[in-house]
Amino acid sequence: MEKAVTKIIHRDPEQKEFQQAVQEVLETVRPVLERNPEYRKQAVLQRIVEPERVIMFRVPWMDDQGQVHVNRGFRVEMNSAIGPYKGGLRFHPSVNLSIIKFLAFEQVFKNSLTTLHMGGGKGGSDFDPKGRSDAEVMRFCQAFMAELFRHIGPNTDVPAGDIGVGSREIGYLFGMYKKLCNEFTGVLTGKSLAWGGSLVRPEATGYGVVYFAAEMLATRKEVFEGKTCLVSGSGNVAQFTTEKILELGGKVVTLSDSSGYIYDEEGIDAEKLSFVKELKNIRRGRIREYCERYPHTVYRDADSSLDHNPLWDHKADCAMPCATQNEINENDAITLINNGVFLVSEGANMPCSPSAVDIFLENAILYGPGKAANAGGVAVSGLEMAQNSMRLKWPREEVDARLKQIMKSIHTTCVDAAEEYGLKGNYVAGANIAGFVNVVNAMLDQGLV
Template sequence: MSNSIELTQESYVDSIIERVVVRNPGETEFHQAVREVLESIKPVVELYPEFEENGILERLTEPERQIIFRVPWVDDQGNVHVNRGYRIEFNSALGPYKGGLRFHPTVYPGIMKFLAFEQTFKNALTGRPIGGAKGGSDFDPKGKSDSEVMRFCQSFMTELYRHIGAQTDIPAGDIGVGNREIGYLFGQYKRITNRFEAGTLTGKGVDWGGSLARTEATGYGLVYFVDEMLKDIGETFEGKKVIVSGSGNVAIYTVQKVIELGGKVIALSDSDGMVYDPEGIDLNSVIEIKEKRRGRIVEYLKTHPSAEYNDNSKNIWKIECDIAFPCATQNEIDMEEAKTLVNNGVLVVAEGANMPCTPEAIECFQKNNVLFAPAKAANAGGVATSALEMTQNSMWESWSFEEVDKKLREVMKNIYSSIKTTAEEYKKDGDLVFGANVTAFLKVARAMMDQGIV
């Protein structure tokens, strides 16, 4: 009888994966994200037949709402351009939709659905009452003037405003959407609605409703999470050699916190290439290049001629290190890079970007006893602090940097503890991928059960 139930439930999970592939053709990132979660939670689905009876997986893999719209704007030469805007409101079982906006040429429905699906589980792990969403556009802010970015953001918000609100959907920043873009978006929202609703967007300027430590939160939270992992094996960051891919917001503040905790970051990258500095990356130089001048990482060599540059950013994974933080983009570490890291003796791999490791790479790390921290848990610090910003907005308060940072560290500690405990309960000790997926799934699924077929 038990074998029959197991086969039935496994067939249910497999049928849902097949359904997602058929209903979302060509959206490979979304397929990958769904497959990773559903295959992981099979043992739990077997224990709760009511999930199948109530169509939980069918509903969980279908966004509640998908919004696609055109975004016309005029450049500084008077030429008209048209981009496409998206907002995928995936699941609101735990609270209003919450997730970032991404402005990048690679944005298309498959990327948006993958990110919104992942966001649903990530947000569940934070313990805050927020659902999952994601949005953005194929607009590229790189090389655009402030005026062009402003006009695009105003056009984008002219459509988006009708779909968001503090009790409905609260967007934030992501790749290509920083303080400048959030400011322009909020200004247009306020202009159209004639309301100053600070809780409608997070990642705002500190002077007008933003939270201290929000800029640093994803990177800091990532390091806090790994610090908890290291403590469990009697280790610390002290003296560890660290590599970090990317050089955006997450990467920069990951580097900063690693240095504070005694580690040495020896390599950093961007989409053009990577720099290796065996003496340790000079963070101030990186901030000057990337945040103040919006330059390229190769410029690091102008002030640090002893550093090495390679125009293939994937070569960063060939450098020997103790800890690796992939913080650039999805699927940046495949099986080949994973094998190289393992052969070079890596101790920990922690995902700072969303889904930066392929399933084959993750399997390689786990089989070789590399401590692995999945993105939906390890990089949840950003959205957790966005939720803290929402709390401050609702209370008309502003907390100190130290207070927010303390709360952030506690959130990351709790996430680690909860997913570690879940893994142990199901005899999957040390498998944080399983622990994160099951912990988040059960929380969302039970809320959906409570709320009926909606």
């Protein structure tokens, strides 16, 4: 195992996010390797950490003033052992190859846990849609798809949305794919309901985070009713995490974006959440505007010079980090525990640093890692693919029921895998082991390819 990690560090020393993701997984699957010497003989570690294909390309596009810009585009097709590559596209200035590889690596195991036949991939660009007109976003998406289309397909690689890629971007991307390929197929998920999308897809990741958390709470005979929750982010995942917590009787008191965060001691009720959705999804405004509408709210600007995130300083029972990677560090983890938080369910990908995760596990916190807790989004993407294949649209109740059952199944799988290896209560180990074993066995069945 150490050789595999050392080789990655030597080959790609600048890819810190990817190295972090690999080390976290490999450390927890050590007992599996000891029990299955065949895995070492077949070099499964060396194979599973190398992408099957990495696509990197330039994306030239023109803004409304006629100025030409050039961004980088990426698609990492990580592993297709259990199905076509599946994973989102992220448009954000922070996007680089390391981040896309880390996301693709995590996606492999997340998709495996859903029990649906989907491999893992991820893509995106360092393009920032924030502040751009619809026409500029359209031109960028069309230029991006003009290269990507040759590498994807409904039985090859099925992208979806992620940070910076919502229904608007998916629409532009799909339209260009359809024009270039002259076919209407389910090559993207997260589509509008009018042309092949699935009900509950926008809500799926956030709802899934809460469904998984509810299963963790049930192990201690607890429920969401009466619980105070800290939620970071204010995009799709944070919005629907908040919505489902409210539905189950809990109270959410924080939301954030890159500019800062708000703390509403009274709780963000349905009316306030509706305002947030309009603010972020339609007006594409900043979370500070919440305080203009609700003056009793506390707002604090983001401050990168701090050694902690003040959003996590408030007393609560549960925390749902739904913003971005490594947003909870060691100091934040200690603060959360001191303030009464006993459950953390990840809505974002790898939002907790390794030291923060260690603190949660050492203190017996109910900690749901992203590859398990936020798998609801890709699960419903898989259901969207199934509906597209059959030219059907399932009712909302059926999709939501399937989502809830998938999250319940993921929870059970994590618990069982952890217990099998003497790691009861360790959801990190359970998720990694279950996802790893499923993918590796499929790889071995298919030979040295």
